[in-house]
Structure formats: structure tokens, C-alpha cells
Amino acid sequence: MNFPWNKKQKSASIAKDRLRIAIMTDKENENYPFMEDLKRDIIEVVKKYIEVRDIDIKKEADGEFEALSIDVQVKEK
Amino acid sequence: MIIAIISGKGGVGKTTATANIGLGIALNQRKCVVVDFDIGQRNLDMILGLENRVVYDMVQVMDGEASLKQALIKSKANENLYFLAASQTKDKSVLDSNKIKKLVDDLSEEFEFVLLDAPAGIESGYEHTIEFADTAIVIVNPEVSSIRDSDRAIGILDSKSQKVKDGGEVDKYLVINRIIPEMVESGDMLSSEDILEILNIKLLGKVAEDKGVIEASNQGTPIILDSKSMAGAAYFRIASRLCGNNIPIQEPTTTRGLVGKIKGIFS
Numbered sequence: 001m002n003f004p005w006n007k008k009q010k011s012a013s014i015a016k017d018r019l020r021i022a023i024m025t026d027k028e029n030e031n032y033p034f035m036e037d038l039k040r041d042i043i044e045v046v047k048k049y050i051e052v053r054d055i056d057i058k059k060e061a062d063g064e065f066e067a068l069s070i071d072v073q074v075k076e077k
Numbered sequence: 078m079i080i081a082i083i084s085g086k087g088g089v090g091k092t093t094a095t096a097n098i099g100l101g102i103a104l105n106q107r108k109c110v111v112v113d114f115d116i117g118q119r120n121l122d123m124i125l126g127l128e129n130r131v132v133y134d135m136v137q138v139m140d141g142e143a144s145l146k147q148a149l150i151k152s153k154a155n156e157n158l159y160f161l162a163a164s165q166t167k168d169k170s171v172l173d174s175n176k177i178k179k180l181v182d183d184l185s186e187e188f189e190f191v192l193l194d195a196p197a198g199i200e201s202g203y204e205h206t207i208e209f210a211d212t213a214i215v216i217v218n219p220e221v222s223s224i225r226d227s228d229r230a231i232g233i234l235d236s237k238s239q240k241v242k243d244g245g246e247v248d249k250y251l252v253i254n255r256i257i258p259e260m261v262e263s264g265d266m267l268s269s270e271d272i273l274e275i276l277n278i279k280l281l282g283k284v285a286e287d288k289g290v291i292e293a294s295n296q297g298t299p300i301i302l303d304s305k306s307m308a309g310a311a312y313f314r315i316a317s318r319l320c321g322n323n324i325p326i327q328e329p330t331t332t333r334g335l336v337g338k339i340k341g342i343f344s
Contacts, residue, residue: 010264015221016271022221023228023275 032059042070051075079181079191080319081210083234084217085226087197090254091216093290095194096124097301097309098214101316102190103158104301109190110149112180113163114206116171121194122162126153126297136164139176145183154302159188169202181209190319198230204237211240212248214281218255219267228276250281252315257286258331269328282315284308285329 032038039055046052056071082095092115099111112135113121122128130150133143138161145161152158161184164171184191195206207213213234217227231249238247253269260266269283287308293300300309301316307329314324 012261012264012267012271015267016275019221019224019267019275022225026225026229027232 035059042072046072046074078189078212078319079185079193079210080212080214081193081195081207081234082214082216083195083198083203083207083230084215084223085198085228085230086223087200089216089218089223090284090290091197092120092124092194093294093300094214094216094252094254094284094312095192096121096299097312098316098319099190099192100125100152100154100158100299100301101313102192102320103152103155104313105317105320105322106157107190107320108157108188109192110159110161110184110188111192111194112161112184113194114172114202115194115196116163116167116169116202117165118196119163119165121160123297124294124299125160127160127162128297131162134162134164135180136167136171139173139180145187154298169196169200169205172202172205174205174208177205178209197226198233199226203230204233207234207247208237208239210238210247212250214250214252215276215278216252216254217272217276219253219257219261219269219272224267224272224275231276231278249278251276251278252282252284253280254284255286256283256329258329262331280326281318282311283326283329284311284315 035057039057043052043055051074053073053075055073058069060067060069082091084091095111099109102109111121113119116136122131127150133148135148137143138145138148148161150160150162152160181191193206193210196202215227215231217223234247234249235241240247251273253272257266261268269280273280285307287300287306289303289306290300290308293303300306301312303309311327314327317324
């Protein structure tokens with residue numbers, strides 16, 4: 001019960017606040033669900049012109065903006 | 078019904094839940110099979126007390142080295158319950174989508190309920206186990222790391238399951254395990270309402286922390302067989318709900334007396 005002499009915040013409510021923020025942050029950092037398919041498609045396209053070694057797609061969030069950064073590594077000659 | 082029993086991290090009581098829910102379904106006179114998908118970490122056999130009867134495992138069935146009939150083990154406790162063991166020697170990379178689909182299809186021809194004890198959500202092999210499930214039961218402890226990891230496991234379920242890819246939706250239910258009522262009452266453990274609000278899925282049941290669970294696993298007799306156990310009764314209610322019976326959710330209560338309750342009010 002919340003009495004005035006019980007000022008310390010209970011640990012369960014601290015846990016709830018922390019979890020909310022942690023899960024929200026986890027979700028922001030998550031990949032888009034289509035990431036693997038996109039990766040495969042990009043490889044298909046680029047492969048027509050040059051050999052691909054690896055491809056890395058990242059979702060980046062900066063405030064309100066979201067960016068998709070695609071890093072294509074090509075095979076050395 | 079193909080039900081994957083999942084969790085975020087390990088050690089939350091997923092295997093215990095699988096064994097007890099499976100046996101509970103069987104006690105409701107419905108045919109049920111429990112399959113241990115935690116390859117390399119075989120444990121369900123111990124909880125069910127069937128470790129000495131394992132001859133063939135599910136990987137051997139999937140590879141055609143043994144028939145289902147040869148590999149299925151009948152429970153000692155109930156004739157409606159069967160068990161299929163995980164492979165102990167191979168690792169999780171042996172799992173292959175097509176083979177899993179065939180195994181699960183074959184099992185659902187014979188059994189009304191197919192329960193898959195999945196590896197923890199953060200482990201490899203998890204994605205394969207959930208692939209062909211139409212229902213998932215998430216086991217969570219009222220504790221931050223378990224809840225956070227569960228959210229991630231649910232996220233993977235929502236993007237990788239075949240039912241979702243086909244435009245459907247996997248039914249998701251939550252079982253909150255290891256609740257300590259005294260701590261919830263004093264505000265030092267997340268309440269079920271808090272957890273449901275964070276994870277946003279339907280509640281299937283609440284199970285209190287129960288020392289009897291360890292004694293039960295020591296003996297290989299699932300706690301649901303102990304008529305005096307609160308946790309056992311909670312698992313029976315969960316299984317009955319899955320069988321379509323409308324049983325209200327019961328709040329685990331403290332067992333302390335009047336003096337303790339008065340103390341609790343002022344703490």
C-alpha cells in the first residue's frame with residue numbers, strides 16, 4: 001500500500017518503466033521483416049554486373065528519420 | 078493443433094511446462110504428443126521419467142532411420158500421452174524445414190495435440206521449431222530479462238512462421254511461471270497485469286513458484302500428478318483451457334496466516 005512514509009519507489013514499478021524503454025529501443029533497432037529478401041534481390045541484380053562477396057544492410061534511426069544503409073562488397077580482381 | 082512452447086531465454090521452466098501441459102491434455106482424455114526440439118540439450122525425457130526408454134530420437138525419424146512408431150514412447154502416467162525424444166548427439170544445425178514439416182504433419186494425423194518444446198528464442202533451432210506451429214505458448218517469469226527476451230522471441234515468431242507468411246496469424250498465449258505472490262503483493266515483483274501490458278498477448282495461465290517442481294523432476298513424475306500442488310493444479314487448468322473448457326484465471330495466493338496478512342497490508 002502507498003503510505004506517505006513509504007516514499008521509496010517499489011522495485012516492480014521501476015522494472016516496468018525500464019522494460020518499456022528497453023523493449024521500445026529493441027524494436028527500433030530491429031531489422032525490417034523483408035531484410036533477407038531484399039538482400040537476396042540486391043545480390044541478384046548486382047551479380048549481373050560484378051561478383052558480390054558480401055552484402056550488409058542496416059536500418060539506422062536518427063530521431064524521426066530512418067535510413068537504410070546498404071553496403072555491397074565486391075570480389076577483388 | 079500444433080503448439081510450440083517457447084520462451085525468450087532458457088531456464089524459465091519451459092520444459093516443465095511442456096511436460097505438464099501435455100500430460101494435462103492427456104488427462105482431459107485427448108490424444109497428445111510432446112516433442113523435444115531442444116536438440117543437443119535433451120531434457121523432456123527426464124522430466125517425464127522416460128529417459129531409459131529412449132531408443133530412437135526425432136532426428137532419426139526425420140532422416141528416415143527409424144519409423145515414428147518405433148520412436149514414439151508411451152507415457153507411464155497416461156495412455157493418451159506420447160513422447161518423441163530430441164537427439165543428444167547432433168547439434169541444432171541438423172534441423173531442416175522440409176523434414177520438420179513432414180514430421181509435424183505425420184504427427185498431427187495421429188494426435189489431436191502436437192506440443193513442440195522449442196529451444197530458447199535466442200538460440201539457433203528456435204526459428205525452425207516455430208515454423209509450422211499454428212499456436213504458440215510463451216513461458217515467461219516475472220523478471221526483466223525473461224520478459225525482454227520473450228518480446229524478441231514473439232517478434233521472430235511473427236516474422237518467420239509459415240502461417241504468418243501465408244497471410245495468417247499464429248495464436249499466441251502467455252503463461253506466467255514462478256510467480257511469488259508475496260512479492261507481487263508488496264510491489265517487488267511485476268504483476269501479471271504489468272507483464273500483459275508490456276507483451277500485449279492473451280493470458281493462458283498463472284503458475285506460482287513451487288518447490289514441488291524440483292522434487293517432481295527429481296523423480297520424473299510431473300507435478301500435475303501431485304493433487305496437493307498449486308502449480309500442478311494451475312497446469313491442469315491451463316491444459317483444460319487448451320481443450321476448450323472455459324475456466325477462469327486464478328490468482329496465485331499466499332499461504333500465510335492472518336498475522337502475515339495484516340503485516341502485509343502495512344509493509
